[in-house]
Amino acid sequence: MLHLNSSENRIEKDLLGHMEVANSVYYGIQTQRAIDNFQLSRNKLCNYPELIKALVLVKAACAKANNKQKLLDDKKYDAIIFATQAIIDGEFDKYFSVDMIQGGAGTSCNMNMNEVIANVGLEYMGLKKGQYSFLHPNSHVNMSQSTNDVYPTAIRLAIHLKQTHLLDALSSLVNAFGEKSHEFKDIQKLARTQLQDAVPMTLGQEFNSFSSTLRQEVTLLNSMSELLMSINLGGTAVGTGITTKQGYSKLAIKALADLTSIEFKPVDDFFDASSDMGALVTYSSALKRLALKLSKISNDLRLLSMGPRGGISEIKLPNRQPGSSIMPGKVNPVIPEAVSQCAYQVVGLDLAISMAAEAGQLQLNAMEPLIAVNLLESMNLLTNAIVMLKTLCVDDIEANESRCRDNLNNSLAMVTALNPVLGYEVCTQITKEALQNGGSILEQVIGKKLLTRQQLHSILNTNNIVQPIP
Numbered sequence: 101m102l103h104l105n106s107s108e109n110r111i112e113k114d115l116l117g118h119m120e121v122a123n124s125v126y127y128g129i130q131t132q133r134a135i136d137n138f139q140l141s142r143n144k145l146c147n148y149p150e151l152i153k154a155l156v157l158v159k160a161a162c163a164k165a166n167n168k169q170k171l172l173d174d175k176k177y178d179a180i181i182f183a184t185q186a187i188i189d190g191e192f193d194k195y196f197s198v199d200m201i202q203g204g205a206g207t208s209c210n211m212n213m214n215e216v217i218a219n220v221g222l223e224y225m226g227l228k229k230g231q232y233s234f235l236h237p238n239s240h241v242n243m244s245q246s247t248n249d250v251y252p253t254a255i256r257l258a259i260h261l262k263q264t265h266l267l268d269a270l271s272s273l274v275n276a277f278g279e280k281s282h283e284f285k286d287i288q289k290l291a292r293t294q295l296q297d298a299v300p301m302t303l304g305q306e307f308n309s310f311s312s313t314l315r316q317e318v319t320l321l322n323s324m325s326e327l328l329m330s331i332n333l334g335g336t337a338v339g340t341g342i343t344t345k346q347g348y349s350k351l352a353i354k355a356l357a358d359l360t361s362i363e364f365k366p367v368d369d370f371f372d373a374s375s376d377m378g379a380l381v382t383y384s385s386a387l388k389r390l391a392l393k394l395s396k397i398s399n400d401l402r403l404l405s406m407g408p409r410g411g412i413s414e415i416k417l418p419n420r421q422p423g424s425s426i427m428p429g430k431v432n433p434v435i436p437e438a439v440s441q442c443a444y445q446v447v448g449l450d451l452a453i454s455m456a457a458e459a460g461q462l463q464l465n466a467m468e469p470l471i472a473v474n475l476l477e478s479m480n481l482l483t484n485a486i487v488m489l490k491t492l493c494v495d496d497i498e499a500n501e502s503r504c505r506d507n508l509n510n511s512l513a514m515v516t517a518l519n520p521v522l523g524y525e526v527c528t529q530i531t532k533e534a535l536q537n538g539g540s541i542l543e544q545v546i547g548k549k550l551l552t553r554q555q556l557h558s559i560l561n562t563n564n565i566v567q568p569i570p
Contacts, residue, residue, distance in 0.1 A: 110230045126195045126229065128215035128237060134208035138199040141473075145196040145209055148476050152196055153188055154257035155213045157359050158250050158333065159241060160184040165351035166243045176240050179221030192216055200473035205466045206251035214241040244344040244352070246336040248374055248464055253356070253364075255472045256328040259383065260362055262479045263321060269486040270318055270390070276494045277311035280304075288566070289414055289504035290511050297511040300565045303414065303499055306404075310397050317390045324383050331356075331364050332373035338463040339370035375465050377457035380475060387478045388450040394485065395443035398436035401493070405433055414504045418496035435493040442485040449474040514541045517565045522550060 109120040112129035119129045145152060163180045166172035172180075186192065195216050198208040214237035219229040221241075227234055235241070242250075285304035292298050333356065334349020336342050341349060349366060357364045367373040407413030423432035453474050456467035465471075508514075512534060515527045518541075522530075530544045545551050551559070 110228075112230055112232075121230070123229065126192055126216045126219040127197065127212055128219065128230065128232075130211040130237075131198060131208070131215050134198045134202060134204075134212065138202045138208065140199050140201045143200045143473065143477075145198050145200060145212060146193050148200070148258070148473075149190075149193065150261040151209075151254060151258040151472070151476060152193065152213075153261060154254040155209065155250070156184045156187045156217075157257060158254050158356060159213060159217055161355035161359055162243065162245050162250075162333075162352050163241075164355040165348050168351055169345050169348060171345060172240065172243055175225070176221075176235055179224050179235055180217055180241060182224045183217040183220035186220055187216065192220060200469060202469050203466070204469075205247055205464055206469050206472070207247040209469070210242070210245075210247040210250050211237065214238065217241045244334070244336070244348050246343075248337050249332045249335045251468060251472075252373070253331045253333045255380070255468070255475070256331055257356070257360060257362070258472075259328055259475060259479070260325060260360070262476060262483075263325065266479050266483045266486075267318055267321060269483050269490070270314060270321075273486050273490045273494065274311050274314045274318065276490045277307050277314065280494065280497060281308035281311055284499050287499050287501050287504050288508055290508045290513050297513050299513050299516045300508055302566050303504060305566065306400075310400075313393055313397070314390075317386075317393060320386055321390070324386050327379040327382055329362065329364050330367045330373070330379070332367050332370050333364075334366070335370035335374060337374075339372075339374045341370070371463065374463050375460045377453075377460060377465055377468070377471055380471050381454060381457045384450045384453045384471075384475055384478065387475070387482060388447055390482060391443035391446035391478075394482070394489070395440040398439040398443075398489070401436045401497075402433045412503075412507065414500050414507065416498040416500055417493060420492060435488060439485045439489050442481045446478045446481055449478045509540070512541055514560060514565070517560055518545065518551075521555075521559060526550070 108123055110123050111118055112121050113119075114129045114133075116133070119132060121127075121129055121132050160181060163172060163177055163184075167174065167177040196212055198212045200209075202208045218232060218235050218237040218241050221235045222229055222231055225234060281304045283304070284307055285302060287303040288300055289303050289306070290297055290299075291301040291306075331353060332339065333352050334341055334344055336344060353364050353366055356362075401415070401417065404412055404415045405417045408416075417433050417435070419431045420434055421432075422430070423434070424430040453471050456470045456474075457465065459465065459467045512531050515531050518530075519527055522545075530541060530548075530550075533539075534541055534544050539547075542556060545556060546553060
């Protein structure tokens with residue numbers, strides 16, 4: 101990496117005038133203004149490598165299209181491509197310093213990228229940072245582009261890139277629950293509806309339901325990808341394609357598809373795409389749905405492990421840390437608790453996304469930066485929570501088989517299996533008497549000589565009580 105400037109600062113100018121920029125940095129005046137203006141979340145662009153990579157790939161695709169249309173000469177094109185690859189390699193991450201929450205519909209992020217590419221490209225050309233007459237952030241790096249088509253395109257690409265990690269983690273969790281389902285397949289237990297005793301089932305069936313419900317989310321999120329493949333690159337400011345040469349949009353979108361191996365295609369209506377956030381709202385809703393399912397499962401794990409002496413205690417969660425500063429020996433279900441908190445945060449982020457999407461006005465949605473950061477943050481939280489839940493909890497869950505058996509035998513759940521033989525009214529009376537005298541259903545049936553032990557054994561066979569009778 102070249103460092104040709106020796107002075108401490110350089111002077112750059114823009115629409116508002118001149119400003120000193122530290123010569124050690126690769127961004128320029130517009131990025132510096134954004135850094136000064138937006139000190140809000142302190143959550144910077146550099147914290148989102150997928151968005152940096154997405155912006156870089158969009159810039160490379162646009163440069164390729166402009167070069168093919170002979171609007172960008174080979175020397176500038178080569179410098180831009182060198183810079184984009186260097187950024188992808190991670191050499192300049194720390195210079196993406198703008199706050200992710202910003203006014204301007206993402207212009208600060210776009211200009212941060214334009215300026216870093218320009219200055220890295222200038223050094224590649226043997227020139228000094230800030231010598232923009234040779235390679236300009238706007239005139240050359242941003243040629244045929246607007247924030248209003250670059251930023252939405254980059255958001256969609258960033259989601260694609262980040263979704264790979266999310267789906268890998270989710271698929272792994274699905275498999276982990278599936279393995280536990282097989283491990284627990286022969287353990288009978290008591291099912292519960294509305295937190296009351298219900299009917300017999302197996303612990304394996306319960307864990308298989310966790311696996312099945314999350315497998316649905318893998319399928320759903322994969323299908324959501326299609327919504328994000330339609331992009332408005334080439335529409336520039338509002339969808340008219342102003343400043344572009346005819347055919348540019350198709351060239352740029354094809355170049356991006358080639359660079360990413362993602363089947364991007366032009367949107368049906370570039371004007372609609374400049375302002376509508378519908379696809380991103382839908383994707384956020386899918387993330388919220390996943391979050392709610394993860395929280396529900398986490399709550400179930402907490403309930404099933406409740407105890408260890410005074411609760412359900414049908415499973416044992418792995419001990420991860422002491423649970424109390426005052427109660428010796430107490431261990432809490434901290435991993436499922438943390439998953440639920442991540443889920444609640446995702447629900448809150450989804451609400452903010454919904455409000456930001458509604459706030460779009462006329463031909464643009466200026467609130468898109470909030471949508472972008474909340475989507476990416478939701479994906480971060482979910483990915484991390486899923487990995488934590490699998491590795492620190494699900495993988496090491498143990499069944500408390502004796503407790504499962506005791507809870508089932510002490511319940512009135514078996515009476516439902518007798519319905520087809522004895523009838524609802526008789527079963528109701530048996531249950532009522534068992535509740536009054538504290539006896540079991542089996543004792544009531546045998547005591548009243550309604551069935552023999554052999555008949556009961558046949559009716560209450562494991563295969564008969566946890567699935568339809570053959």
